[in-house]
Amino acid sequence: MNTPLKIDFNRPAPVGREMEYVAEAIRGGHHSGDGPFTKKVAALLEAELGAPRVLLTTSCTHALEMMALLLDIQPGDEVVIPSFTFVSTVNAFVLRGARPVFADIRPDTLNLDESRLEPLLTPRTKAIVPVHYAGVGCEMDALLETANRRGVRVVEDNAHGLFGKYKGRYLGTFGALASQSFHETKNFSCGEGGALIINDPALVERAEILREKGTNRSRFFRGQVDKYTWVDIGSSYLPSDILAAYLYGQLEQREKIQSHRKRLWEFYHAALQDWAQAHEVQLPYVPAHVEQAYHMFYLLLPTLDLRQRLIAHLRERGIYSVFHYLPLHLSDMGRRFGGREGDCPVTERVSDQLLRLPFHNILTQEEQERVVEAILEFDF
Ligand SMILES: *Cc1c(COP(=O)(O)O)cnc(C)c1O
Numbered sequence: 001m002n003t004p005l006k007i008d009f010n011r012p013a014p015v016g017r018e019m020e021y022v023a024e025a026i027r028g029g030h031h032s033g034d035g036p037f038t039k040k041v042a043a044l045l046e047a048e049l050g051a052p053r054v055l056l057t058t059s060c061t062h063a064l065e066m067m068a069l070l071l072d073i074q075p076g077d078e079v080v081i082p083s084f085t086f087v088s089t090v091n092a093f094v095l096r097g098a099r100p101v102f103a104d105i106r107p108d109t110l111n112l113d114e115s116r117l118e119p120l121l122t123p124r125t126k127a128i129v130p131v132h133y134a135g136v137g138c139e140m141d142a143l144l145e146t147a148n149r150r151g152v153r154v155v156e157d158n159a160h161g162l163f164g165k166y167k168g169r170y171l172g173t174f175g176a177l178a179s180q181s182f183h184e185t186k187n188f189s190c191g192e193g194g195a196l197i198i199n200d201p202a203l204v205e206r207a208e209i210l211r212e213k214g215t216n217r218s219r220f221f222r223g224q225v226d227k228y229t230w231v232d233i234g235s236s237y238l239p240s241d242i243l244a245a246y247l248y249g250q251l252e253q254r255e256k257i258q259s260h261r262k263r264l265w266e267f268y269h270a271a272l273q274d275w276a277q278a279h280e281v282q283l284p285y286v287p288a289h290v291e292q293a294y295h296m297f298y299l300l301l302p303t304l305d306l307r308q309r310l311i312a313h314l315r316e317r318g319i320y321s322v323f324h325y326l327p328l329h330l331s332d333m334g335r336r337f338g339g340r341e342g343d344c345p346v347t348e349r350v351s352d353q354l355l356r357l358p359f360h361n362i363l364t365q366e367e368q369e370r371v372v373e374a375i376l377e378f379d380f
Helices: 018-028 036-049 060-070 087-094 140-150 201-211 217-221 241-252 254-278 304-316 332-336 345-353 365-376
Strands: 053-057 078-082 099-103 125-128 153-157 177-181 194-198 298-300 354-356
Touching: 018 036, 018 241, 036 053, 036 194, 036 241, 053 060, 053 201, 060 087, 060 153, 060 177, 060 194, 060 201, 078 087, 087 099, 125 140, 140 153, 194 201, 201 217, 241 254, 254 365, 304 345, 304 354, 304 365, 345 354
Parallel strands: 078 099, 078 125, 125 153, 153 177
Antiparallel strands: 053 194, 177 194, 298 354
8 A cells, every 4th residue: 555645734835925035135134133024024914903013023922921021910910811722821921920820711612711701800810811712713892891891901812813803803903912923833934933913002112122132222223212222121032034034925925825724724614514513523613703814623523532543543544633732720830820620621621622634825625635535434
């Protein structure tokens, strides 16, 4: 038997003029941060999202760290975060001394369960960090209503959700701040990269300083001060303009990328619907008032054993599917903050059941057909 051609879970690839722009950035001689391509990317995102300011960062992790600094998180502050997320969502705040309070997720969208939010808030709660899982928007109306009533700030981890919308408004524009990721596993990539979206204009100036090693260098370059100096804490969160050039090539193709991903998602959904129903497999749910960002396609198998067996079954056929987040409240670190079994039952169940299918910008329909065929052959 021939070994079947491998179908990767993710494969980063240029889809437009990325190579040309990288060469231009190298030839142009501005290789450090905030060069011409960084400015183009920021302008594109500001115009598209209608955000007052977008700062490119070296990663989404660093954008989240900047958020924690901008919110002035202090030791003892509490931050409410879904247990079902990437470790950086919580680490950024723990680094400032915050105590994470883990929230459970809704069983349908796998987003922070807004109906169970209120009891988690205390007088020490400083922020709520919704994550738009798979690029499907959280219930922002209810979430913001609770947060505003209790005087707590909302900042979004929008790593999955760029160009997704909730009730017609872009994800990443609801919170005072939002983070984006341009890691190679995301819809738009430059290998490693991120952005901080600043929706509260009052936070713009300090954000620029934090990102520039605590100096007022950005104001200096705009001619607003005649020399630049150390004015605050800060770090180096600027990506190279060479990476921004690659990212600009990707973002320029945003319609092509998003429509391709939409086709992939709809193909899987249509091809697996009957199978899923027959075997009690849950497919992703997108509420009618949400326009998703088509970040991933997942299945929720009835049990952990079936999930593991399906991963192995696909792998034997050269198809790479993967599970996702382990509950953060049950991790070694999460337990140090008091996390215990049963705290977030939906997260605990979903983490065992979820499997992500191959999904990327150059996945072909032929490859998808092979994935679907292999799934339909799976012996339950
Ligand atoms: C990928 C991801 C991050 C981290 O992104 P980096 O750019 O790799 O730092 C954070 N949060 C979520 C939800 C993610 O999916």
